[in-house]
Amino acid sequence: MDYFIELFCSGLTRGAIYALIALGYTMVYGIIGLINFAHGEIYMIGAFTSFIVATVLSIYGFPLAAIVVVTGISAAIWSSAYGYTVEKIAYKPLRNAPRLTPLISAIGMSILLQNYVLLAQTSDFLPFPELIPEFAFMEPVAHIIGSSDLVILVTTAISMLLLTLFIKFTRLGKAMRATAQDKTMALLVGINVDRVISATFIVGSLLAAIGGLLIASHIGQINFAIGFIAGIKAFTAAVLGGIGSIPGAVLGSLILGLTESFATGYVSSDYEDVFAFSLLVLILILKPAGLLGRAGTGKV
Amino acid sequence: MAVPVPERFKRAAMVTMISIKDVKRSLLVSLWFVFLSFPIMVIQVNPVERTVVWRWSNMLYMGIASLLLSFLVRIWLLRQERRLAQKQLSSSPQPSILHLLLKQQKFRYPLIIGGSVIVLAFPLIFSSYQANIMTTALMYIVLGLGLNIVVGLAGLLDLGYVAFYAVGAYSYALFNLHFDLGFWPALPLGGLLAALFGVLLGFPVLRLRGDYLAIVTLGFGEIIRLILENWNAFSKGPSGISNIPRPGFFGVEMSLDQAMTFMYYLMLVLLAGTIFVVNRLQDSRLGRAWVALREDETACQAMGIDKAQTKLIAFALGAFWAGLIGVIFAAKTTFVNPASFTFMESAIILSIVVLGGMGSITGIIFGALILILLPEYLRPLSEYRMLAFGAILVAMMIFKPEGLIAGSRRVYRFQAQKIQPMLKNNE
Numbered sequence: 001m002d003y004f005i006e007l008f009c010s011g012l013t014r015g016a017i018y019a020l021i022a023l024g025y026t027m028v029y030g031i032i033g034l035i036n037f038a039h040g041e042i043y044m045i046g047a048f049t050s051f052i053v054a055t056v057l058s059i060y061g062f063p064l065a066a067i068v069v070v071t072g073i074s075a076a077i078w079s080s081a082y083g084y085t086v087e088k089i090a091y092k093p094l095r096n097a098p099r100l101t102p103l104i105s106a107i108g109m110s111i112l113l114q115n116y117v118l119l120a121q122t123s124d125f126l127p128f129p130e131l132i133p134e135f136a137f138m139e140p141v142a143h144i145i146g147s148s149d150l151v152i153l154v155t156t157a158i159s160m161l162l163l164t165l166f167i168k169f170t171r172l173g174k175a176m177r178a179t180a181q182d183k184t185m186a187l188l189v190g191i192n193v194d195r196v197i198s199a200t201f202i203v204g205s206l207l208a209a210i211g212g213l214l215i216a217s218h219i220g221q222i223n224f225a226i227g228f229i230a231g232i233k234a235f236t237a238a239v240l241g242g243i244g245s246i247p248g249a250v251l252g253s254l255i256l257g258l259t260e261s262f263a264t265g266y267v268s269s270d271y272e273d274v275f276a277f278s279l280l281v282l283i284l285i286l287k288p289a290g291l292l293g294r295a296g297t298g299k300v
Numbered sequence: 301m302a303v304p305v306p307e308r309f310k311r312a313a314m315v316t317m318i319s320i321k322d323v324k325r326s327l328l329v330s331l332w333f334v335f336l337s338f339p340i341m342v343i344q345v346n347p348v349e350r351t352v353v354w355r356w357s358n359m360l361y362m363g364i365a366s367l368l369l370s371f372l373v374r375i376w377l378l379r380q381e382r383r384l385a386q387k388q389l390s391s392s393p394q395p396s397i398l399h400l401l402l403k404q405q406k407f408r409y410p411l412i413i414g415g416s417v418i419v420l421a422f423p424l425i426f427s428s429y430q431a432n433i434m435t436t437a438l439m440y441i442v443l444g445l446g447l448n449i450v451v452g453l454a455g456l457l458d459l460g461y462v463a464f465y466a467v468g469a470y471s472y473a474l475f476n477l478h479f480d481l482g483f484w485p486a487l488p489l490g491g492l493l494a495a496l497f498g499v500l501l502g503f504p505v506l507r508l509r510g511d512y513l514a515i516v517t518l519g520f521g522e523i524i525r526l527i528l529e530n531w532n533a534f535s536k537g538p539s540g541i542s543n544i545p546r547p548g549f550f551g552v553e554m555s556l557d558q559a560m561t562f563m564y565y566l567m568l569v570l571l572a573g574t575i576f577v578v579n580r581l582q583d584s585r586l587g588r589a590w591v592a593l594r595e596d597e598t599a600c601q602a603m604g605i606d607k608a609q610t611k612l613i614a615f616a617l618g619a620f621w622a623g624l625i626g627v628i629f630a631a632k633t634t635f636v637n638p639a640s641f642t643f644m645e646s647a648i649i650l651s652i653v654v655l656g657g658m659g660s661i662t663g664i665i666f667g668a669l670i671l672i673l674l675p676e677y678l679r680p681l682s683e684y685r686m687l688a689f690g691a692i693l694v695a696m697m698i699f700k701p702e703g704l705i706a707g708s709r710r711v712y713r714f715q716a717q718k719i720q721p722m723l724k725n726n727e
Contacts, residue, residue, distance in 0.1 A: 035511045048340060055345040056352050074339070081336050091700045100457055101697050103511055104654055107459070108693025111647055115687040120341045120358070170706050228643070232522075235515060270530040277519035277526075284516055285504040 002144060007265040008258065013218070016156035020211030021234035022241075022249040023163065024083075024204025030180040030244035031200050032095070037106035038086050039208060041113035046079035046126075046209030047118055047216040047226065054129045065265040068131050075209040075287040082113075083205025084198055092194070110228070117224040124223070148218045160250060163203070167246065174200055178278015180244070229273065236280040242293020253292060271297025282292055327369040331528025333366035334359055343696040419568065423561040429566045433676050435632065436493035439625050441668040442574050443651040445661065446621030449578065451650065453587060454614035455594025457514040459646055460501075464494040464619035466528060466641035468626020473541040473636045474534075483547035487627050494623025495616040502615035506608050521646060529620070530639040540637025546632050563632055574621060575661060578628070582619075582659075590614055591659075644686065651689050654696055657703025666704055 021043050028036045054071040062070075090109045092103040132148045167173040179186045179196045187193050215230075216222045233256065241252025256276060263275040282291065341358040365392070422429040443465065450458045468490035475481040475489065505516050528535045535541070546559045547566065554562060577588065583588045589610045592600040630636050656667025673700050677683040696703065 035515065045340070052339045052343050052345055054345060055347050059345070059350050059352055065674065078336070078339060085336060090694050090698070097697075097701065099511065100451075101701050103514060104456060104650070105694050105697035107647065108651070108690045108697065110690070111644075111686055112690025112694065115684075117340055119683065119687060120337075121344065129347070184704060232515075232518065235520075239512070239515070255301070270527065272527050274523055274530075277523045280519050281504065281516055281523075284508060284512055288507060290511065 003265070006144045007261045008085040009149055010259030011258035012254065013149045013152050013257070014261060015237075015254035017211050017215045017218075017230075017252045017254035018237045018257055019235045020156060020159065020207045020214070021230060022238040022253045023246065024208050025231075025235050025238040026241075026243055026246060026249040027176075027200050027204050029238070030150065030246075031176065031183075031197055032091070033099075033126055034091060034102050035235065036086075036201075036204075037103070037231070038090070038113060039083075039228035040229075040234070041117075042079050042083050042086070042111050042205045042227070043212045044222075044224065044227030045082050045113065045117065046075045046128055046205075046212030046213075047222045048121065048224075049078045050075040050135075050210075050213040051126060051216060052126055058129050064133070067129075071131065074211075074214060075213045076206050079205045079209030079212070080202040083208075084115075085199040085200060087201040091231075092197075095234055110231075114224055114227065121224065126223070128216045128220050128222055130220070131213075138287045148214075151201070152218060155210065155214060158206060163207070163246070168201070172196070176200060177197040191225045193280050194252065211225050233273075235277055236283075240283050241282060241291055242290025245290070245292045248292035255291075295298060313697050322374055326367055329370040330363050330367035334363045334619075337362045345482075351453070365484060410609075411611045413580065428557045428560045432560055433673065435439075435564045435567050437559070437669055437672040438564070438571050439628060439632075440649065440672045441665050442567075442571055442621055442650050442653060442667050443625050444656065444664040445574050445578050446618050446625070446658065447649050448653050448664055449581070449590075449621075450618035451653055452660075453559050453582065453594065453613065454590040454610065454617055456513070456614060457644070458517045459514050459518035459619070459650070460519070461622060462643070462645040463521040463524040464497055464502075464622035465626040465629070465645070466524055466638070467497050467631040468620075468623030469636045469640070470528065470541075470626075471623070472627040472630045473544050476544055477541060483545065483631050486559075487624060488654045490627035491620045491623040494626065495620040498615040498617075498619025499612055499652075502612045506611055509644065518643065521641075521643060525641050528641070535638070538638060540635060540639075542635045544634045544636065546634065547631050565629065570624065577649050578661060582661075586610070586613065648689065651693055655692055655704060657705045660705050662705065663703050663705035 021039065024042070026037045027035060027038060028039070041092055050071045053074045057070060069104045086109055090105045091102050094105060135147045135150070167176060175186070175191045176198045176199070178189070178191055179193055183193055186196070213248030234253070237253035238249045238254045239252070240250050240256060241250070243249075256279065259279060260272055260276055264272045267275075338359070341362055342355050344353040346353075418425075422434055428435075443461075446520050447458065447461050450456050450461070471490045471493045472481075472483070472486040475486055481489075483486055501517065505513050508516060529538050531537070537671060539548050546554075547562070548554075565683060589600070589605045592603065593607065597607065629640075651665060652667040654662075654667075655671060656665070657663030669691070675682050
C-alpha cells in the first residue's frame with residue numbers, strides 16, 4: 001500500500017510540473033490556435049537561468065532564502081522575456097499565414113533555442129544546487145513523499161489559483177477570454193489584440209519558468225535537451241484535457257503524470273515515454289477534442 | 301510609364317530613408333537582445349569547481365550582431381513596402397534566376413547536359429571521400445522528395461518521417477541477421493514494410509487536422525525509436541546491429557572504394573527513378589487530388605475525392621521512399637543503431653523540403669545539396685549547423701515561405717494577342 005501511495009504522490013508531482021508547462025500551450029492555442037513548439041525550450045531556459053543565477057549566488061556565499069527569491073525572480077523575468085521575443089520574431093509576422101507556416105517557424109525556433117543554449121553553455125548534464133531544504137515536519141512521511149514534492153504541489157496549487165483569479169477577474173484576463181472567443185469581435189470592442197497575445201505568451205512563459213525551477217531542483221540536474229521531451233509531454237497533457245481549456249490542461253496533466261508513474265512503477269521504467277506517447281495517440285484517435293474540450297465544427 | 305532613371309533615384313532615396321528614429325529603434329532592439337542573452341551568453345559557471353567565468357566579449361558580439369540584423373530587417377521591410385506600392389495588383393511571384401535560366405531553350409540543354417556529365421563522372425574526378433559525401437547528399441534528396449509527397453503535395457505535416465527510414469534500415473539489418481537475406485531482396489521489402497507502417501500510422505490519424513497530425517506523427521517517430529532502443533531482444537538495443545553486408549553486384553568482388561563508387565551509382569539510379577515517378581505523380585489525377593486536399597479538405601471532398609484513400613496513399617508512398625533509403629543507409633554504413641533516427645533527422649529532412657520549396661523537385665535537390673554539403677565543407681562551423689537549421693526554418697517562413705525555388709502550379713494562360721482584339725470588340 002505504501003508503494004501505491006508513493007507512486008501516487010510522485011505521479012501527482014509529475015502531473016503538477018506538466019500542468020505548469022501545459023497551461024502555456026493551452027492558453028496560446030486558445031488564443032491564436034498555434035502549437036507553440038518552442039514552449040518547451042522556454043521552460044528549459046527558465047531552468048537554465050535559475051541554474052546559472054542560483055550557482056553564481058551560492059558561489060558568492062549568499063544565504064539560501066535570498067538565493068531562492070532572486071533565482072525565482074530572474075527565472076521568471078528571463079523566461080517571459082524569451083517568450084515575448086519568440087512571439088514577436090517567429091509568430092507575429094505570420095499571423096495571417098497558412099496554418100503550417102507558423103508551426104514550421106515554431107519548430108525552427110525550438111531547434112534554434114536548444115542549440116543556442118548548447119553552444120553558449122554546454123552539452124553536459126549540470127548538477128543543480130539544492131534550493132529546497134528537507135523540512136523537519138516531513139520526517140514521518142519522508143519515505144512516501146519528499147519535501148520537494150510537497151513544495152512542488154503547493155507552489156503549483158498557488159499558481160493555479162492565482163491564474164484562475166487573473167483570468168476570471170482582471171481586465172487583462174477578461175480581454176484574453178474575449179480574444180480567445182473571437183479575435184475580430186475583440187478588436188471591434190477596442191481590445192488591443194496584439195498586446196493580449198503578448199501578455200498570453202508572457203504569462204505562459206512565467207508558469208513554464210516556475211515549472212523549470214521546480215523540476216530542476218527536484219531532479220537535481222539539467223541539460224539543454226530537457227525542454228523537448230517535457231514540452232511534448234505537456235502538450236500531450238494539454239490535448240488530453242482538451243486543448244484551449246485551462247482546467248482541462250490541469251486535469252490532463254494529472255492523469256498523464258499518474259499514468260506514467262504507475263506504468264513505470266508496475267510495468268517497466270524503460271517505456272515511460274512510450275506510455276505517454278501511446279496515451280496521446282489513443283486520445284487523439286478516440287476523442288480528438290480531449291476530455292474537457294469542445295468539439296469544433298469547421299465552417300465552409 | 302516609369303522612366304528608369306528616376307526609378308533608380310527613388311530606390312536610392314528609399315535606402316537612405318532610414319531615419320534617426322529607425323536607428324534609435326535598432327539600438328533598442330540590440331539592447332534588448334543584450335539583456336535577453338545576458339545570463340546564458342555571458343555567465344558560465346562550473347558547479348563542480350565552483351568558479352564563475354564572465355564572458356563580457358560575448359555581450360559585445362551579441363549587441364553588434366543584433367544591431368546589424370535589425371538594420372537588415374528594417375531595410376528589407378522598406379524595400380518590401382516599396383515593392384508593394386509599385387505593383388499593387390499583380391500578385392504572381394517573380395520567378396527565380398534559375399527558373400528563368402531553365403526556361404530558356406538556349407541555356408536549358410547545355411545546363412542539363414553539363415550537369416549530368418559532372419554528376420555521372422563525379423566518383424572518377426573526385427576522391428572516394430567526396431563521392432561518399434555526395435552519396436549521402438543523394439540519399440537526402442530522395443528522402444526530401446519522399447517527404448515532399450506527404451508535406452509538400454498533400455499538406456500533411458509529418459514530423460515522424462524518420463520512423464519509416466528506421467523501419468527500412470532495421471528491416472534490412474534484422475532480415476539479414478536472422479534469415480541471411482541479401483541487399484537486393486531486402487530493398488523492396490524494406491520499402492514495402494515502411495509503406496505498411498505508413499498506412500498503419502495513416503489509419504488512426506485520418507481524422508486529424510494539420511497541427512494535431514504533426515504531434516501524433518512526432519509521437520509515432522519517438523515511439524519507434526524508443527522501442528528500438530529498449531527492446532533488446534528484438535533490436536539489440538542502443539548498441540545496434542553491425543556487420544551488415546554492402547550490396548553485391550552479380551557476385552563481383554569489390555574493394556571498399558569500388559563498393560562506395562557502386563553505391564554512388566546505385567543512388568544515382570534510384571534518384572533518377574524517384575524524380576521520374578514524383579514528376580509523373582505531380583500532374584496525375586492523384587497528384588492533383590493531393591494538392592486539392594492540401595488547399596481545402598472540405599471542398600476537396602465535395603469534389604468527389606476519397607479523402608481517406610488519398611491521404612493513405614500519400615503516407616504509404618512517402619514512407620516507401622524512406623524505407624528504400626533506410627535499407628541503403630544500413631548497407632552503406634554497415635551498422636544501424638537507434639541514435640541515427642532521432643527527431644533531429646526528421647527536422648533536417650523537413651528543412652530540406654521547406655528550404656528548397658515545398659512541392660518543387662528542383663528546389664528540393666538544391667535544398668538537400670545546400671543543407672548536406674555545406675556543413676561537410678564548413679567543418680569548423682559544423683557545430684553551428686543545427687543552430688543555422690533553426691534560424692533558416694524561421695527566416696524562410698517569415699521572408700520567403702515558398703522556398704528557394706517555388707513549386708510552380710500549372711496554369712492555363714490565355715494568349716494575350718488573342719484576347720486583346722476580343723476585348724476591343726467588346727468595348
